[in-house]
Structure formats: C-alpha cells, structure tokens
Amino acid sequence: MVKVPFYDMSRSYEEIGEALEAKAIEVLRSNCYIGGAQVEEFEQHFADYVNAHYCCGVSSGLSALHLALIAVGVGPGDEVIVPSNTFIATWLAVSHCGATPVPVEPDIKYHTMSAEYVERSITRNTKAIIPVHLYGQSADLAPIIELARKHNLSIIEDAAQAHGARYNGDRIGSHSDIVAWSYYPGKNLGAAGDAGGITTNQPEIAQKINLLRNYGSILKYQNDIIGFNARLDPIQAALLSIKLEKLDSWNYSRQEIANAYSNGITNSCVVTPSTPSWSTPVWHQYVIRSPYRDKLKHWLHTCGVETLVHYPIPPHKQKAYESFNSLHLPVSELLADEILSLPVSPHLSPDQVKTVVDAINDFDPTT
Ligand SMILES: *Cc1c(COP(=O)(O)O)cnc(C)c1O
Numbered sequence: 200m201v202k203v204p205f206y207d208m209s210r211s212y213e214e215i216g217e218a219l220e221a222k223a224i225e226v227l228r229s230n231c232y233i234g235g236a237q238v239e240e241f242e243q244h245f246a247d248y249v250n251a252h253y254c255c256g257v258s259s260g261l262s263a264l265h266l267a268l269i270a271v272g273v274g275p276g277d278e279v280i281v282p283s284n285t286f287i288a289t290w291l292a293v294s295h296c297g298a299t300p301v302p303v304e305p306d307i308k309y310h311t312m313s314a315e316y317v318e319r320s321i322t323r324n325t326k327a328i329i330p331v332h333l334y335g336q337s338a339d340l341a342p343i344i345e346l347a348r349k350h351n352l353s354i355i356e357d358a359a360q361a362h363g364a365r366y367n368g369d370r371i372g373s374h375s376d377i378v379a380w381s382y383y384p385g386k387n388l389g390a391a392g393d394a395g396g397i398t399t400n401q402p403e404i405a406q407k408i409n410l411l412r413n414y415g416s417i418l419k420y421q422n423d424i425i426g427f428n429a430r431l432d433p434i435q436a437a438l439l440s441i442k443l444e445k446l447d448s449w450n451y452s453r454q455e456i457a458n459a460y461s462n463g464i465t466n467s468c469v470v471t472p473s474t475p476s477w478s479t480p481v482w483h484q485y486v487i488r489s490p491y492r493d494k495l496k497h498w499l500h501t502c503g504v505e506t507l508v509h510y511p512i513p514p515h516k517q518k519a520y521e522s523f524n525s526l527h528l529p530v531s532e533l534l535a536d537e538i539l540s541l542p543v544s545p546h547l548s549p550d551q552v553k554t555v556v557d558a559i560n561d562f563d564p565t566t
Contacts, residue, residue, distance in 0.1 A: 201554040203542050205505040206385060210546035211449070218441050219391070226434045233430065241436035242396070244443055245380075248363075249372025251398035253405035256431025257412050260359040260381020263395040264292030266429060267377040268327065270407040271353035273298050277326035282312050283513055283531035285331045288381075289357050290514045298326065302515055302523070304530040308473050310334060310486070314342035321346070327353040332361035332371055334509070335387065335453075335483035336474065340366055340374050347375070355379055359395075362388040363450045365479035372398045382439055387453070387483050388446050390435040452545035453482035456552055460485055460541060463556035468564055469495070484509050485543040491564040492537050502558035507540045 212219075226237060238256050246254035257263050273279060275297035281289050283302035293300040303316040312330045328347055330338040340356070347354050354375035358364075361371045362380070372378050382394035397408050410417060415426030457480075461471045470488040474480055486509065489495050496506050513531040515523035541555055 200503045201550050202503045203505060203547065203551045203554055205507055205540075205542050206544040207546065208384065208544075210544070211445075214546075215441060215445060219438050222437045222441055223434060226437045229433075231433060233433065235433050237433040237437040237440070238431050241431070241440045241443070244440055245396060246372075246398060248443060248446075249370045249378070249398050251373040251378070252400045253402065254396055254398045255405055255408040255412065256436055257395045257397065257408070258429040258431060259393045260357075260379060260383060260395040261288045261292060262412070262427070262429040263379035263381065263397045264288060264329070264355065264357060265295050266408050266411045266427070267355045267379050267397050267404075268292055268296045268298070269411060270404050271327055271355065271376060273326050273353075276324065278322060278324040279326060280317055280320050280328045281514075282329075282331050282333070283515060283528045284310060284510075284534055285333060285357070285514065286359070286510060287514050287517065287519070288359070289329055289331055290520065292379075293329070299324075300514070300520075301325070302526070302528060302531075304528055305333075305534070307530050307534070309336060309475050309478075310472075310534065311336060311338035312343065314339065314346055317343060318346055321350055321352070325350065325352055327355055329355050329357050330375075331357040331359075332364055334472075334486050335360050335364050335481040336472075337361060337364050337366040337371055337478045337480070339475065339477055341477075344375055353377075359383070359386060360483035361481060362386065363446055364481040367477050368479070373400045376401065377404055382435070387450060387481050388439065388442055390439050390442075392432070392435055394431055394435040394439065396431065449545035450481045452547075453485075453543050454480075456543050456545075456547055457482045457485050459552045460487075460543075460556060463553075464559050466560050466562055468562065469559060482543050484540040486538050486540050487559075488534070488537040489539065490537060491562075492539050494564055495559070495562055496539055498562050499555075499558050502554070502561075504555050504558050505542065508535075508538060509540050511535055
C-alpha cells in the first residue's frame with residue numbers, strides 16, 4: 200500500500216539539506232548570534248519578494264500580529280474584528296493588547312472574511328480589522344480596505360498561510376497597513392524553528408516594529424518605549440533566505456497537486472475547494488468538506504492517507520475564550536464539523552496523489 204503522510208518534511212530536507220547545513224555552520228562560525236547581516240539580508244529578500252518597502256523579522260507569527268496591533272495603536276477597550284474560523288493566534292494577539300476580538304463569520308464558499316459581515320460588526324470602539332488569508336487563499340481585500348478607510352480603521356493582514364499567494368495578480372504583502380507573517384516550520388515558507396515577520400510600506404510602522412521587537416531600543420541601553428524581546432534569530436534568517444529561493448517551485452508543486460485533486464475527486468459526498476476570481480492561492484492547505492467528515496477521515500486512514508482538521512474547535516468554543524463559549528456562530532461551527540485537510544506538501548509523488556484521489560472516490564458513507 201502507498202502511504203501518504205500528511206507532511207513529510209524529510210523530503211524537502213533531502214532537496215536542500217546540504218545548503219542549509221553549510222549555511223548554519225557559516226552563521227555559527229560568524230559569532231554573530233543576534234541581528235546582523237543575515238537578518239538584514241533575509242528582510243531585504245522577503246520585502247523584495249512580496250513587493251513591500253520594509254520587512255522586519257520577528258520571533259513568530261503571533262509576535263508579528265501582536266506587535267503589528269500595538270504599532271497601529273490597538274490597546275485596552277478597543278475592538279478588533281477577526282474571523283470566527285482562524286487559528287487561535289489571530290485572536291490571541293488581540294487579547295494580548297488588552298483589546299477584544301470581535302468574530303465575524305466567513306464566506307462559507309471561500310472560508311475567508313467577507314466585507315458585508317465586517318461592516319455589520321463595526322462599532323465606535325472598533326480600531327482594526329484582521330483579514331486572514333486562510334489556507335493560502337487571499338481574502339477579498341478591496342472592499343475591506345474601503346470599509347477601513349470609511350471608518351478610519353487599521354488593517355493587519357494575517358498572511359501566516361499565504362507566502363506567495365496573490366490578490367488580483369499582486370502578491371500579498373503590501374495591500375494594507377501591515378502584513379503579519381509566520382515562518383513556522385510547517386508553513387509554505389518555514390524556518391527550522393519559530394520565526395515570523397511583518398511587511399509594510401509605511402516607514403513609521405517599520406520603525407515602530409524595530410523598536411518593539413528589541414526592548415523598545417534602537418541604540419543600545421537607550422529605551423524609547425516599553426518593548427519586547429521578539430527578534431528573528433540570524434540562524435533562522437539565514438536558513439529562510441535559502442528556503443525562499445525554493446518557495447515558488449514548491450508552491451507550484453502544491454498547485455499541481457491541488458489541480459489533480461480538484462480534477463480527480465468525483466465522489467458526490469465531498470465538496471472540493473472553490474477559488475474566487477481575485478485569488479491565486481498557494482494551497483497551504485487543501486481543504487475539502489463532507490457531512491461524513493469523521494467517517495471519511497477514518498476511511499482515508501485505513502487507506503494509508505493521513506489527514507488533519509484545520510481547525511476542529513473554533514476560537515469562540517475554546518476554554519481560553521470562556522466568555523465567548525455561549526456565542527452561536529453557525530458557519531464556523533458547521534465548517535469545524537465538515538472540513539478535512541488533505542496532504543498537499545510539495546514533494547508528494549504522483550502515486551501518492553493518485554492514492555488520495557482513489558481513496559476518496561472509493562469512500563461510501565453507507566458501508
Ligand atoms: C501559524 C499561524 C499563526 C501563528 O504563527 P506562529 O509562528 O505559529 O506564532 C497565526 N495565524 C495563522 C492563520 C497561522 O496559520
């Protein structure tokens with residue numbers, strides 16, 4: 200039986216491991232372990248890649264979101280509009296500012312934020328909106344940006360899953376005020392540990408992030424604001440520069456696998472993902488829906504195909520958000536029950552892709 204792991208990182212390591220090892224040794228021998236040329240080089244490479252004026256490396260995607268919110272002035276008493284169906288970090292960043300996350304339901308077809316629902320949730324306390332480019336598919340930004348202008352709100356895009364994704368032909372990275380990135384190992388562009396970044400076209404925002412990530416200091420022992428230690432490690436930055444060179448070809452492989460799934464899956468109990476006209480996705484996840492999700496997941500497991508659910512419990516139903524638990528958000532709750540992420544890592548073989556398609560088409564919920 201052909202086994203299909205959900206994400207086999209050893210395959211990408213086989214492709215570029217030697218270059219990564221040489222680079223890691225170079226950084227170790229440089230004796231420069233905080234900041235420095237490797238961080239600056241990666242920041243320049245990534246800013247160029249996404250067409251932004253500035254990139255500031257930080258320690259994780261959560262830090263990127265948190266510092267971005269502080270940089271636009273979000274604080275206690277403010278409300279920030281967030282998707283009801285996102286990874287918990289989007290909400291946590293808001294809570295860490297002492298602000299309140301205000302969940303809006305997604306467009307059920309595309310899983311992304313819809314401006315229509317956002318508008319209904321704006322109050323006089325609203326300070327910012329965080330659209331999430333979930334699964335590597337861009338949210339429809341233009342109407343959200345228009346709303347933000349009209350109501351004088353900031354936008355922080357959560358692009359943790361969208362390295363290389365395009366909105367109306369342009370790469371995500373500088374459409375709004377700030378874009379927050381994660382380079383967690385499993386993302387499309389991932390380090391060998393925790394790492395993150397923000398991109399922006401606004402020099403004041405880049406400056407603020409540079410302060411915030413480094414104890415509120417640019418000149419050593421001179422502290423201008425109450426900052427954090429949330430810097431990007433040079434060793435991770437150096438590895439990311441190498442992996443960035445692979446991003447487009449690995450995204451292309453994901454696209455090919457996604458096409459094979461969308462063309463090959465014909466089982467009527469399964470809905471394959473829809474791509475709206477504005478979006479060129481990078482398939483961080485390939486997410487199908489089925490009313491028989493749990494049974495299908497078990498069936499696929501018996502066929503050697505590992506799958507995951509992103510995410511099984513929406514943030515408003517988490518213990519950490521107890522005061523939200525009584526909220527009923529039917530779209531995100533339905534999605535949490537029906538979604539299933541298929542393996543879509545760039546090194547899957549044609550045999551493995553075929554195994555997934557055949558196993559899904561052979562699934563019969565009545566047996
Ligand atoms: C991964 C992720 C984050 C958090 O990134 P970390 O680097 O793990 O802190 C935030 N938002 C979304 C949508 C993510 O997928």
